[in-house]
Amino acid sequence: MVGILQKIFGTKNERELKRLFEFVDEINNLEPSTASLSNEQLQAKTDEFRKRIESGETLDNLLREAFAVVREASRRLLNMRHFDVQLIGGIVLHEGKIAEMKTGEGKTLVATLPVYLNALDGRGVHVVTVNDYLAKRDAQWMGVIYNFLGLSVGVIQHDNSFLFDPTYTSQDKRFNHLRPCTRREAYLADITYGTNNEFGFDYLRDNMKYDPSDFAQRELNYAIVDEVDSILIDEARTPLIISGPSEESTDKYYKVNKIIPNLKTEVDFKIDEKLKNVVLTESGSSKVERLLGVGNLYDPSNIELVHHVLQALRAHHLFKKDVDYVVKDGEVIIVDEFTGRLMPGRRWSDGLHQAIEAKEGVKIESENQTLATITFQNLFRMYNKLAGMTGTADTEAEEFAKIYNLDVVVIPTNRPMIRKDYPDVIYKSEKAKFNAVINDIEECNRRGQPVLVGTTSIEKSEVLSHLLKKRGIRHSVLNAKYHEKEAEIVAQAGRFGAVTIATNMAGRGTDIILGGNPDGLARELLKDKKDYTEEDFKMAFERAKEICEKEKDQVIEAGGLHIIGTERHEARRIDNQLRGRSGRQGDPGSSRFYLSLEDDLMRIFGSDRINGLMNLLKMDENIPIENKMVTKAIENAQKRVEAHNFDIRKHLLEYDDVMNKQRKEIYSFRREVLESDSLKEKIFEMIENEVDELLAMYCPDAGEWDLKGLKDAVYGLFSVDLQIEESSLEDIGNLIISKAKEIYEKKEHEAGYEFMRYIEKMILLQVIDAQWKDHLLAIDHIKEGIGLRGYAQRDPLVEYKKEAFELFADMSRRINTEVLMRLFKVQIRHEDESEIKIKSQQRLVYNRGDGGASQQPVHRDRKVGRNEPCPCGSGKKYKKCCGAS
Template sequence: MGLSQRLKLRMRRFLQRPGTTVDLAPLEKHLPRIDALEEELEALTDEELTERAGEAEGYVEICAVGREAARRALDQRPYDVQLVGAMAMLDGRVAEMATGEGKTLAATIAAYGHVRAGHGPVHVITVNDYLARRDAQWMEPVYTLLGLTVGWVNESSSHDERTEAYGCDVTYVSVSEGGFDFLRDQLVTDIDERVQRPLATAIVDEADSILIDEARVPMVLAGGVAQARNTKHAAAAKLVQMLRPGRDYEIADDNRSVALTDTGLARIEKKLGGVDLYDGANAEQLSLINVSLHANVLLKRDVDYIVRGDKVELVDEMRGRVAQRRRWPDGLQAAVEAKEGITATAEGEILNTITVQGYIALYSTVCGMTATAVIVGDQLREFFKLEVAMIPPNTPCIRDDEADRIFAAQAERDEALVAEIKACHEAGRPVLVGTLDVKQSEELAELLRAEGITANVLNAKNDDEEAAIIAEAGALRAVTVSTQMAGRGVDIRLGGSKQVDYDAVAELGGLYVLGAGRHDSRRVDNQLRGRSGRQGDPGGSVFFVSLEDDLIVRHAPEAIPSMPRMSMDGLVEDEQVDFAVEHAQRVAEGVAHEIHRNTWRYSVVIEQQRQQIAELRERLLTTEDAADLLMDQCVKADDIERDVLVQAGRAIALYHLDRAWTDHLAELADVREGVHLRALGRLDPLDEFHRAAVPLFNELIPAVEQKTIETFEEAEIDDDGWHPEEGEIVRPSATWTYLVHENPFGSELDRLIAAVGRRLSSSR
């Protein structure tokens, strides 16, 4: 039984209860006192306000001064609910604030408060570079009036620009760039080369996306020589592409695993010259065939990835946009590149790595904001010890959220969806359609063109244009088709960005949000709905669902009656089906939660070891520990000037420590792959991983000390210092960073085990 099938069985009884929220009454009691300070602060000059900002203490003064600074700098007076959201973040909570309720400004006041409380520097962690730059520049006048400095970092920032940005009181940075900078700082040989200061406070934007959806994603710093693997994968791709479904391979019911049939295996083995792929000597070849089969059969272009130029770019399933600098592990990336006829991208050896969850956990204080936190409240508490504060909207939401319209077949669903869009377009009402992937967005746009409707399409292929497209999605007669709206970061205003037709659009019912199928996560659907009904605007939403949708086929096929009740117009009207759709989403969320929990259990021991290495490295970099070791162990050290000894010992010890950690990570990767085989012997893979990982680490530091001594004994050191000979100390000439996309089909050995299991089952 495959991993996803086991999880599915475990999660059939899963009922995810909403996370509880903290009581807001203790925070709301401060509002009258904040209001009372307003008249006093209004009488101050800008210079006096800045001086007052530098002396403010406590929630009342922080919020009152922050409100006045925002009013003057942006001509925006924060609502009471924004101040409550800021106070919740100052309390170390995740504030759930609906779309359009002003989270960015609330976070600015919270950042100011954390700095005043001595919790700085503050990093505002965003989902992408665009939002980091936009929000920093947008809020800069407020920070300036508050007497604070603000900076931002993106992928193109130079070393000096990063150092300057991180030197500010508040720094806006995407989670990946912040993580990569942390990893690079862990490899410096001179403390002045660092760009970051100690990690103090993180305010996490789109907190559920970063802390839950991306939490288990490893960020990688790589170096060395790129591995040229494309030739082998290209040959495997050619073999796999000649196979036929049903005859040569079978796809599992959940569409998440595929395996060769006996016929397909025989064809491959014949093409390879009659080899036995299940002979241990041919394990590498079998792995190549297996991973190539998955890449060619299960990974879909314009769904899981796009091809742009000469690159395969992965698509973030939660946001429907390109996942920047992300790649699949276990040879799957190279297999997809071979499938598309693209030269393999560099991978190199891993110098250091940390998961998003591990990186965020390094901050002394963590808080955040998002429009959809309550659903994952239990997970935020489990993984980060964070509580959710549910902030009420400033103006009650009057959006009309209709019940799902469910159809038996996708073709019927799409026909009804196009008809609904056409009717709205003819009336002038703006429509925003959320699709599940790039392919679906383009197919829907083509159907609309056939009806004479030109839609603005926003997907992973044109994400650079997203701000302009989203800003006009509320204009009269606008039709916008977008892959998911999570993290898009731009408000949709009725009547367009300048709201010239606000009254006309409002009269028509406001922005109409249509979902072309349910996502695996209710949060993503809720984020799509939340684009309508902003700040009390009229609006509406409805999801068009098909019983052929992947979500239902994978997670609730047994819950669908064989003959559901249907109306004359093709709509399914059956309470059992309504339950099945909701059940499928909850099971999908439960499976994701279980995968997160299991993945993190493996990561915990690696993160603990990384922290121990980091502490040792910090001592080597900032103290004379290495020189003291050499003085104790090497007679030669007595004849060397102390300054020279410190310099030589530090350089040699840092090199061997970094080299040992790189080798250790490679060993752990091999161990983690291998322990899955032990599951066949009914051993717990996690226990086996720990049983192997701990002794390996215990040997690491003594080995580093011994190699440091040996290198020092052999090194030529004179009064001018130590200058290693060529090849004596080799550090990567170049490094690069990437994120490892969660492998949707398990590791190579997971796939191998599944293939072996199927073969054994079929032979019985």
């Protein structure tokens, strides 16, 4: 029935495209008049648009004219005229949706249309890329258009930031036209390019600052996320974390690691590869108790020990070297499972990273305590408007709609797709599969057809590389170990006779041009020249262009780029990304996936029937099964895994939404404190609230009053010695409040109005930060055991929400009490030496990034003992905190 209706009315996507093509016709009608404008008249359009916005005109009204202006500027400056389908992509992005465009359809150029339009209102546009290289490259490339039209462009990098300036030349040619600037200046630009990690960490860092003028970011207005599936789906499960070192010993990891070789699979523990989980058996628990010399392993006092044993087992049996991580310079570095890139600075949480360090015999870094954290899901949902582009989003359309409220529109290709996709072939063993892959590569190589081989791990790519060397086939290897060169290697993968092995889809964002990229080839021709002039490069470029044009014809004759997949990924998107590297812009090409029954997907998700069939027919392991039904069965397995992973991400988001509300609340309060000129009224309000709490505690409506306890509590908090007599609660409350305010006014008189406002602000910020840090730790502890509530027929999510709310309420009360205690105890002394010391030595760790520590003033009214709590509020002893220097 659905099929019949679609034939009559068209699919939802077809109806959407029909609507969008009407816009395209209107933009095309403006092309002759826009092309007749002089450069000066074209540039003046930006000011005209801005004035019209100030007069109340909407961005939607300006869309057709703005797009026509950008298209004309691009044609003049870059000799690149937007195709009609690129205009459609631009409209989709402006409307806050996801544009699915095949590889090579020019997504980078598409983004210029909505970026320019949305930057006109001066509220800022963020263009989010998957790595620093692409952020820099795209800003340099497209910055020419924006600069010509009078818009400023900033670039955020991991360790520096720039403004696009065509007059600026750098000694390092890679940074030409990028003038160094502060992070704040880069964010104040009309358009800012950067990675998802940097935008996220800057948001967290801003919410740890002690002065509003130090904020880097402004409003999160409009973001276009490039490779949106990679950032909002693949990386959604791992939060960004800024953490500081805890004081726990690392000895426990070595101790637990030593016993792991004594535990046997299936006897002492069981592995669930689907869920990447490990469970101890009864005999395993007894063996662990004996080996570690502890009594009952499941005694509450040993719960942490059980956790470390399970993490150590996961480290040894589920996390593989050169697949999930590499060891480089004595450090365990995570390999991104989707891109194959190294992720230095990022660490697995919950002691898993330490367990792997113990397994590999490298130095174990201390566990870190979370100071600030956010998931990409909640970061990007904070933008006023969000859009995305990728070659592969339609398979995850349901998740984009439910979690981000983003619709996916599939944009047609500019030229028909003529790539030939062959059915999968399945071998009995991995050895037979690899032999078939090498034979296919050798055959392609003999006729000069370029081949791109996709692998799922560094380990597999190196196995293939070894086999190719044995056959004498020249090739390039692109994986996490060589990710610095990924763009230039991928750019040349379409040359005549090229063989390139890529781990997953490292190098996304770089087009593979048949015959090769003249720019990259020119640099290769000049590699033996240490210092070459611009004239040298021009000559080399012309020579490279000739070579590439000649090779393009040869490659087309040989069949275009051939894609070989050596395994199916759990997500169909990743396979589609690999396949999509061939057949760009109507180019010829082909693709085939080679599988074996020993592959993870086949092994975990039901290869028994195929294996039984092969055994029954007594098939040679070198003879494959090639059948469309088998390919369909594999796709169904992938769909099941995708649905399972979606459920996990949705489940995690439900938990994180609780935390997100609390984060917004605390960051909003913190910002209110930072931006306030005077917090005196707030302090007086806190006094009244605290007195209400004390009265409820010591003088309940029903029950005996403890006036002595009340008196002691009032003295402890406000340093007020009152003679409290039994009377009405209102009288007692008013007496305490008036006396406390009187003392506070006196303290303000001694300190001076301005200095007292400064002290209020600093103490409030210190207490908020310290209590929030402790709250995050408490929340982590709740999460660890909340799943067990299900065994008691209670919904873990409901229980989590309830307990998290109670913890937040407790934290709010502690903030109130702690702030008042510090303010009423602080002694004002007028001496020459400074009473404020900046706490700068605290080391912060960024999971997925790095950065500097925030500065926190510490107030002292006396000499602090080495073993006393540090007055900065960190919760550590003075000798291990501010006294360490």
